[in-house]
Amino acid sequence: MVKGEIHIKQLIHDINEGRVDLFRDIVEMNKRLVFHVVSRMESNETVREDLCQDIFLKVYKNLNTFKFESKLSSWIAKIAYNTCISHIEKKKIPLFEDNSPEEFTLDDVKLEEREPSQIVEDNNVSELLRTEIERLPVQFKVILTLYHIECMGYEEISGVLELPVGTVSSYVYRARKMLKERLLNSYEKEDVT
Amino acid sequence: MTGSHLSDDKIQSYLDNRISKTEKSLIEKHLRSCTECMKKLENYEMIFGELDKELKVDLNEHFTDSVMSRIRDEQLEFESKKEVDPLIFLFALVGVSFAAALVYYIDFSNIYGILSQLNFSETFQQKLNDFAQSYSSVSKFFVLGGIGAGVLYAMDKVIGKFFNGFRG
Numbered sequence: 001m002v003k004g005e006i007h008i009k010q011l012i013h014d015i016n017e018g019r020v021d022l023f024r025d026i027v028e029m030n031k032r033l034v035f036h037v038v039s040r041m042e043s044n045e046t047v048r049e050d051l052c053q054d055i056f057l058k059v060y061k062n063l064n065t066f067k068f069e070s071k072l073s074s075w076i077a078k079i080a081y082n083t084c085i086s087h088i089e090k091k092k093i094p095l096f097e098d099n100s101p102e103e104f105t106l107d108d109v110k111l112e113e114r115e116p117s118q119i120v121e122d123n124n125v126s127e128l129l130r131t132e133i134e135r136l137p138v139q140f141k142v143i144l145t146l147y148h149i150e151c152m153g154y155e156e157i158s159g160v161l162e163l164p165v166g167t168v169s170s171y172v173y174r175a176r177k178m179l180k181e182r183l184l185n186s187y188e189k190e191d192v193t
Numbered sequence: 194m195t196g197s198h199l200s201d202d203k204i205q206s207y208l209d210n211r212i213s214k215t216e217k218s219l220i221e222k223h224l225r226s227c228t229e230c231m232k233k234l235e236n237y238e239m240i241f242g243e244l245d246k247e248l249k250v251d252l253n254e255h256f257t258d259s260v261m262s263r264i265r266d267e268q269l270e271f272e273s274k275k276e277v278d279p280l281i282f283l284f285a286l287v288g289v290s291f292a293a294a295l296v297y298y299i300d301f302s303n304i305y306g307i308l309s310q311l312n313f314s315e316t317f318q319q320k321l322n323d324f325a326q327s328y329s330s331v332s333k334f335f336v337l338g339g340i341g342a343g344v345l346y347a348m349d350k351v352i353g354k355f356f357n358g359f360r361g
C-alpha cells in the first residue's frame with residue numbers, strides 16, 4: 001500500500017471516529033474533481049456551487065460505508081455524477097439553453113446527437129472547441145473530463161458511471177470524432193460565408 | 194499501412210499512446226508521406242490539447258468553510274434531537290424499571306441452590322451456598338447495573354436508527 005493510501009485510510013478512520021474537522025482535507029483534495037464533474041452537467045454557477053456542497057455532505061454522511069474497493073476520488077466522482085443525474089432528472093432542467101432554441105432535458109441530451117446550429121463568430125479555434133465540447137451529450141462530456149483532465153483510465157471511469165469498460169472506451173473515441181467533425185463542419189461553413 | 198489512410202480510431206489510439214511500438218513506427222512512417230492523415234492528426238492534436246486543459250474552478254473562496262459549516266449544523270441538529278426526545282427517554286425509563294423489578298424478585302440464593310443440585314462435590318456446593326447467602330445483594334446490584342447499562346446502550350443504538358442517524 002502506498003503512503004498516500006495509508007494517509008487516506010487513516011484520515012477516513014479519524015473522521016469516522018469523530019474528528020469532523022479533518023473532513024476539510026477531503027474537501028480540499030477533491031473539490032476540483034467534484035467541480036469538474038458538476039460543471040459539465042450544470043451550467044448555472046449558483047446551482048453548481050450548491051450541488052458541490054450537497055455532494056460533499058453526502059460524501060461525509062456515507063464516509064463510514066466506503067470500503068476502499070476503489071480509490072476515494074473515484075467513489076467521490078461517482079457520488080458527484082449520481083447527484084447531478086438525480087438533480088437533472090428531478091428538476092427537469094433544460095440543458096444548453098444558451099446554445100439551443102429548444103429546451104433539452106437529460107433524455108434529449110443522452111440520446112440526441114445534434115448538428116451544430118450556430119457558427120461561432122470568434123475565429124479562435126480554442127473558443128470554438130470549448131463551445132462544441134459544451135454541446136456534447138452529457139455523458140460524453142463527463143467521460144472526456146474524467147479521461148483527459150482527471151487522467152482516469154477506462155476501468156476507473158466505468159466504475160464511476162456504472163457503464164461497461166467497452167462502452168466507456170467507445171464513447172471516448174466517438175466523442176472526440178464528433179468534435180473533429182463539428183470542428184471541420186464549422187470551418188467549412190465559415191469558408192462559405 | 195502506407196497504401197490506405199489511417200482511421201480516426203487509429204489516430205486517436207496513437208495520440209493516446211495505446212498502441213504497440215511496431216504499430217507506432219508504421220503510423221509515423223505513413224504520416225511522413227500522407228498530408229491528408231497528417232492534417233487529420235493535427236486536428237486531433239488540437240482537440241486533445243483543448244480537452245486536456247483544466248477548467249477554471251470558480252467555486253467561492255470560502256467553499257470549504259461553507260461545507261464544514263453545513264456539516265456542523267446538521268450534526269448539531271442531530272445531537273439536539275438525540276438529547277431531547279422524550280419518547281426515547283420514556284422507553285429507557287420503562288426498560289430500566291422493568292429490569293429492576295425483575296431482579297428484585299429473583300432469589301439469588303435459590304439460583305445458587307439450583308446450581309448446587311448439579312454434580313458438584315459437597316464441599317463445592319457448600320461454598321456456593323455460602324457465597325450465595327453472603328453476596329446475594331452484591332450480585333443483584335451488579336446484575337441490575339449490567340441490565341441497566343445494556344438497556345441504555347440499546348436505547349442509544351435505537352436513537353441512531355430511529356432518526357436514521359446523521360452518519361447514516
